[in-house]
Amino acid sequence: MSKRSTWSIPYVVFLVFFVVLPLVLVMVYAFQDAQGHFTLENIGKFFTDRDALSTFAVSIEVALENTALCILLGYPAAWILANKQYNKSAVTIVLFIMPMWINALMRTLATAQLFTMLGITLGKGTLLFGMVYDYLPFMIYPIYNVLAKMDKSYAEAAVDLGATPWTAFWKVTVPLSMPGVMSGILMVFMPTVSTFAISEFLTNNKIKLFGTIIQENINSSMWNYGAALAFVMLIIIGITTLFEKDKEEAEGGLI
Amino acid sequence: MKKFFAKLYIWILLVVLYAPLVFIAIFSFTESKVLGSWEGFSTKLYQNLLTGQMQGNASLLAAVKNTLLIALVAAAVATLLGTIAAIGIHHLKGRTKKAVTFLNNIPMINPDIITGVSLFLLFVFLHFSQGYLTVILAHITFCTPYAVLSVMPKLQQMNPNIYEAALDLGATPSQALRKVLVPQLKPGMVSGFILAFTMSLDDFAVTFFTRGTIGLDTLSTYIYTDARKGGLTPELRPLMTLIFLVILILLIIINVRQDRLQKQNQNR
Numbered sequence: 001m002s003k004r005s006t007w008s009i010p011y012v013v014f015l016v017f018f019v020v021l022p023l024v025l026v027m028v029y030a031f032q033d034a035q036g037h038f039t040l041e042n043i044g045k046f047f048t049d050r051d052a053l054s055t056f057a058v059s060i061e062v063a064l065e066n067t068a069l070c071i072l073l074g075y076p077a078a079w080i081l082a083n084k085q086y087n088k089s090a091v092t093i094v095l096f097i098m099p100m101w102i103n104a105l106m107r108t109l110a111t112a113q114l115f116t117m118l119g120i121t122l123g124k125g126t127l128l129f130g131m132v133y134d135y136l137p138f139m140i141y142p143i144y145n146v147l148a149k150m151d152k153s154y155a156e157a158a159v160d161l162g163a164t165p166w167t168a169f170w171k172v173t174v175p176l177s178m179p180g181v182m183s184g185i186l187m188v189f190m191p192t193v194s195t196f197a198i199s200e201f202l203t204n205n206k207i208k209l210f211g212t213i214i215q216e217n218i219n220s221s222m223w224n225y226g227a228a229l230a231f232v233m234l235i236i237i238g239i240t241t242l243f244e245k246d247k248e249e250a251e252g253g254l255i
Numbered sequence: 256m257k258k259f260f261a262k263l264y265i266w267i268l269l270v271v272l273y274a275p276l277v278f279i280a281i282f283s284f285t286e287s288k289v290l291g292s293w294e295g296f297s298t299k300l301y302q303n304l305l306t307g308q309m310q311g312n313a314s315l316l317a318a319v320k321n322t323l324l325i326a327l328v329a330a331a332v333a334t335l336l337g338t339i340a341a342i343g344i345h346h347l348k349g350r351t352k353k354a355v356t357f358l359n360n361i362p363m364i365n366p367d368i369i370t371g372v373s374l375f376l377l378f379v380f381l382h383f384s385q386g387y388l389t390v391i392l393a394h395i396t397f398c399t400p401y402a403v404l405s406v407m408p409k410l411q412q413m414n415p416n417i418y419e420a421a422l423d424l425g426a427t428p429s430q431a432l433r434k435v436l437v438p439q440l441k442p443g444m445v446s447g448f449i450l451a452f453t454m455s456l457d458d459f460a461v462t463f464f465t466r467g468t469i470g471l472d473t474l475s476t477y478i479y480t481d482a483r484k485g486g487l488t489p490e491l492r493p494l495m496t497l498i499f500l501v502i503l504i505l506l507i508i509i510n511v512r513q514d515r516l517q518k519q520n521q522n523r
Contacts, residue, residue, distance in 0.1 A: 004342060004343065004345075004346040005346035005348075006343065007339050007340070007342050007343030007346070008340050008342075008343025008344045008346075008347060008355055010336070010339065010340070011337075011339065011340030011343065011344075011359075011399070011403075012340075012355060012358070014336065014396075014399075015355075015358045015359065015361075016358075018374065018377070018392065018393075018395075018396040019358065019361050019362055019396065020358070020361075021377060022373030022374050022376060022377040023361075023373050025373065025376040025377055025380055026369075026372065026373050026376060029376055073268070077264065077265060077268055080261045080264065081265070083261075085258070086258055086261040086262065086265075087265070090510070090513075091510055094506055094510065095269055096268075096269070096272070098502065098503070098506065099272055099273065099276060100457070101453060101456075101457070101498075101502050102276060102495060102498065102499055102502075103457065103474055103475060103478060103495065103498075104457060104459065104475075105475055105478045105479055105482070106279070106478055106491065106495050107275050107276065109290070109478070109482055109487060110275035110276070110278050110279050110290065111275045113278070113290045113291050114275055114278050114291075116291070117291045133271070136268075136272070137272075186364070190364075190366045191366050191367075194366035194367070194368040194369070194460075196368065196460070197459060197460075197479055201482060211368045211460075214368060214372060215368070215463075218372055218464065223376065223379070226372065227372070227376060230368075230369055230372045230373070233366070233368075233369060237364060237365065237366070237369070241364055
């Protein structure tokens with residue numbers, strides 16, 4: 001039996017080479033100048049660069065707002081879809097996932113064009129709308145998965161014991177569905193911070209998100225500063241994943 | 256009444272979600288250069304697309320071919336590598352298992368721009384010239400974890416004694432693998448392949464950073480460059496409409512078949 005465990009070796013080697021080493025390189029480049037000497041200048045530059053800092057703040061703000069809107073709109077939808085009383089077929093949930101198979105850039109461009117046609121100026125509002133539009137399925141699906149698998153008798157027991165349906169919902173159903181919500185947050189928050197093309201298209205280049213400045217620096221050969229910005233993002237990813245305690249349970253995502 | 260509002264809410268969301276797609280589909284039937292201006296009904300864009308006669312835009316077809324080729328190769332390799340890895344990880348124990356699972360999770364947690372930038376730096380560091388090979392390697396990197404996670408549950412559900420029994424009854428390990436293990440893992444491998452394939456098709460950021468400067472385009476990077484230049488190739492409209500229809504038909508077939516299977520099982 002134990003011989004079979006050696007089958008993981010090729011993949012471990014692959015992971016070390018294509019996942020761990022590249023991330024180490026991000027750190028190495030972040031703390032190096034163009035000549036390859038150690039420096040704190042790149043990280044320092046970020047903390048003194050007004051443009052970068054304000055872009056960073058805007059990205060976090062947009063990501064928070066987008067995540068909140070996705071939960072607000074997505075949770076009721078997931079609840080209705082998971083409720084046999086309202087929705088009998090699995091086809092409806094497939095309908096929510098299907099747009100994701102169409103190229104995201106093309107969908108975004110069409111959304112932007114639709115706004116322009118309706119006479120709505122591209123800006124913060126359209127950015128948020130487009131983001132919610134792109135990421136809502138990623139919130140609905142994990143919550144739906146958890147709610148659909150959930151044992152309904154807990155909420156029923158709460159009602160039998162005298163809770164109003166409303167209290168039962170808030171005190172039983174919502175806490176039990178938190179793994180799905182957490183998984184949804186992970187799939188919405190960081191990707192929003194890091195998008196670059198989507199925000200450019202939806203605001204006609206008026207609002208930059210953090211992903212855009214990373215891309216601009218890498219593409220104009222400012223690798224070290226670009227790596228430093230990516231490093232800042234890695235730190236935030238580290239912090240957000242810490243919030244998610246039990247990975248196994250939250251695995252109800254698209255995964 | 257409650258039911259009515261619940262249904263209404265779902266329908267409003269769906270209408271909003273599909274509005275841009277319907278918008279593209281409607282305007283695929285007019286010849287105008289810009290999306291959103293109607294210049295009378297015409298199927299010319301479909302003809303252009305299907306005959307490949309586009310004014311200087313033959314690179315769109317090349318981009319579609321690249322997208323499919325890269326997705327097929329990446330998904331196939333990811334499924335193979337992921338299945339072998341899953342069998343290995345399944346037999347690991349304790350801390351080693353936790354560590355490898357954690358490593359496997361990293362590409363899924365990382366936003367695609369981080370995956371893209373970090374792999375870009377790797378290829379720069381190694382002086383590896385970027386092109387097809389680097390894009391495919393990058394796609395395998397972010398696709399394989401999904402293949403591993405699709406196969407893992409099948410291994411957990413499997414009765415390990417069946418494999419042992421095959422060996423006891425005189426099967427060689429490779430026979431037992433082909434005749435016992437693989438058939439049981441097949442559903443997981445298939446869903447892993449499909450997942451990897453769609454992840455690869457939809458990718459933009461990772462391809463963008465790893466494709467180098469040889470002019471390699473996938474559908475995503477093609478659309479990006481096109482939009483930055485200021486005008487989308489009109490033929491993208493019929494292309495997207497056709498892709499949408501193909502997916503719709505596939506999903507309907509799959510769902511009808513599943514419904515039938517369920518009904519058959521109930522009748523038994």
